[in-house]
Amino acid sequence: MGSEGGERDAGTHDPLPRLRWDHTGVLATRLRGGPGLRVPRVWREHSRRAGREQTGGRPLSLGLGLAALGRPGYVNLGHADDLGGRYDEQVMERRCHDVLDAAWVGGIRHVDAARSYGLAEAFLASWLAQRKREPGALAVSSKWGYTYTAGWSVTAARHEVKDHSLATLTRQLAESRALLGDHLDIYQVHSATLESGVLDDEHVLDALAVLRDDGSLTVGLTTSGPDQAVVVRRALEIERDGRRLFASVQSTWNLLEQSAGAALAEAHAEGMLVIVKEALANGRLTGRNRDPAFAPAWARLTDLAQGADGSTVALAAALSRPWADVVLSGAATVEHLRANLAATTTAGAAGGTSTAEDVLAEWAEAPEIYWSVRRALPWN
Numbered sequence: 001m002g003s004e005g006g007e008r009d010a011g012t013h014d015p016l017p018r019l020r021w022d023h024t025g026v027l028a029t030r031l032r033g034g035p036g037l038r039v040p041r042v043w044r045e046h047s048r049r050a051g052r053e054q055t056g057g058r059p060l061s062l063g064l065g066l067a068a069l070g071r072p073g074y075v076n077l078g079h080a081d082d083l084g085g086r087y088d089e090q091v092m093e094r095r096c097h098d099v100l101d102a103a104w105v106g107g108i109r110h111v112d113a114a115r116s117y118g119l120a121e122a123f124l125a126s127w128l129a130q131r132k133r134e135p136g137a138l139a140v141s142s143k144w145g146y147t148y149t150a151g152w153s154v155t156a157a158r159h160e161v162k163d164h165s166l167a168t169l170t171r172q173l174a175e176s177r178a179l180l181g182d183h184l185d186i187y188q189v190h191s192a193t194l195e196s197g198v199l200d201d202e203h204v205l206d207a208l209a210v211l212r213d214d215g216s217l218t219v220g221l222t223t224s225g226p227d228q229a230v231v232v233r234r235a236l237e238i239e240r241d242g243r244r245l246f247a248s249v250q251s252t253w254n255l256l257e258q259s260a261g262a263a264l265a266e267a268h269a270e271g272m273l274v275i276v277k278e279a280l281a282n283g284r285l286t287g288r289n290r291d292p293a294f295a296p297a298w299a300r301l302t303d304l305a306q307g308a309d310g311s312t313v314a315l316a317a318a319l320s321r322p323w324a325d326v327v328l329s330g331a332a333t334v335e336h337l338r339a340n341l342a343a344t345t346t347a348g349a350a351g352g353t354s355t356a357e358d359v360l361a362e363w364a365e366a367p368e369i370y371w372s373v374r375r376a377l378p379w380n
Helices: 041-055 079-083 089-105 120-130 166-183 202-214 228-237 261-269 292-305 310-319 334-341 343-348 352-363 367-376
Strands: 019-021 027-029 062-065 110-112 139-144 146-148 160-162 184-192 218-223 248-252 273-277 326-329
Touching: 062 089, 062 334, 089 120, 089 334, 110 273, 110 326, 120 166, 139 166, 166 184, 166 202, 184 248, 202 218, 218 228, 218 273, 228 248, 228 261, 248 261, 261 273, 292 310, 292 352, 310 326, 310 334, 310 343, 310 352, 326 334, 334 343
Parallel strands: 062 110, 062 326, 110 139, 139 184, 184 218, 218 248, 248 273, 273 326
Antiparallel strands: 019 027, 146 160
16 A cells, blocks of 8 residues: 555555545545544554565564563562662663664564663663654554553562553653653553553543544553454444544564464454554563473474574564564563564465464464463562
8 A cells, every 4th residue: 555545556555555645644444434643653664674675575663672671679580680680770770772773773663662661761761862762763652551660670579550540641741751751642542451441541541532533642541461363353443522542552572472363354444544463472481481382382493493492483483474574572682672673584384374373373362371370470
């Protein structure tokens, strides 16, 4: 599809289907008069250019999530080893900047943060200022709905508290804007679930509609838990003034947890921006997973990687989803970020990811089991 619509050229894949640019640089859906999608022009141009170079026509877009970079504790396997016990705020900020620099050099043009990721937004803001990145140079998404409560401690009793109330939206939106200003493009409900009630809260939905209508932000949501598919489909149904409210969705999809795939394909077909998170299952799809039951799968992934790290194949499987517009790397080190970047080449290799899916199909977990294991991962 060209920038003004029409049929897609054979052999190409528009990373933002059914979208067009208006004269202000805001993406607007062509579907049901849908909501504006505020994504910088550079993101789309870069995604197309890089993707065609790597895959001969099919764009791939790797983004960077800051969940493991903005705070001392996180649930990724081996997170403590990555940080090496160096939790001073200035050290953490330099580490975050180093990874952001490597991401920029590697062509990444989407960065994802959240209010609950400790100082992630502040670290990102200082990097943007120090590197003199103008608004629109990269897409910046963040989230509201969780409050960071760990007090910069790895051993805190509670690391974050969930609250999807209008008061939290109002407070955290102001906080995010104070730090990120005009760089902020996409603002997402953090881990929307049926249980939290946020998708039925008329006051919150009305407030989000105001953001949608004034064109300042794309309104999105992220999903977690065994009912991701249900939540994604519910989000597709929510409208204000006859137009769909949510223009982007971020969900967990990986070789162990594939249950949201069909719903995300539907969202993509309806014109929503689809972002994939936790493509390596918080380290469970890496060599750091010492569970003996995973050993055969890891051996096969390593074999498929042909000399590269087996996690590259797992990440490539997510990148190769036809409905995935952005796949987030959760790297906490420059080394891991560069290894993740290699997955874009792996994803373009004919047959590689389909073979990985065939081999790992028997290891895919039921959503209830996957999320039970996810909840039990220790903060480290």
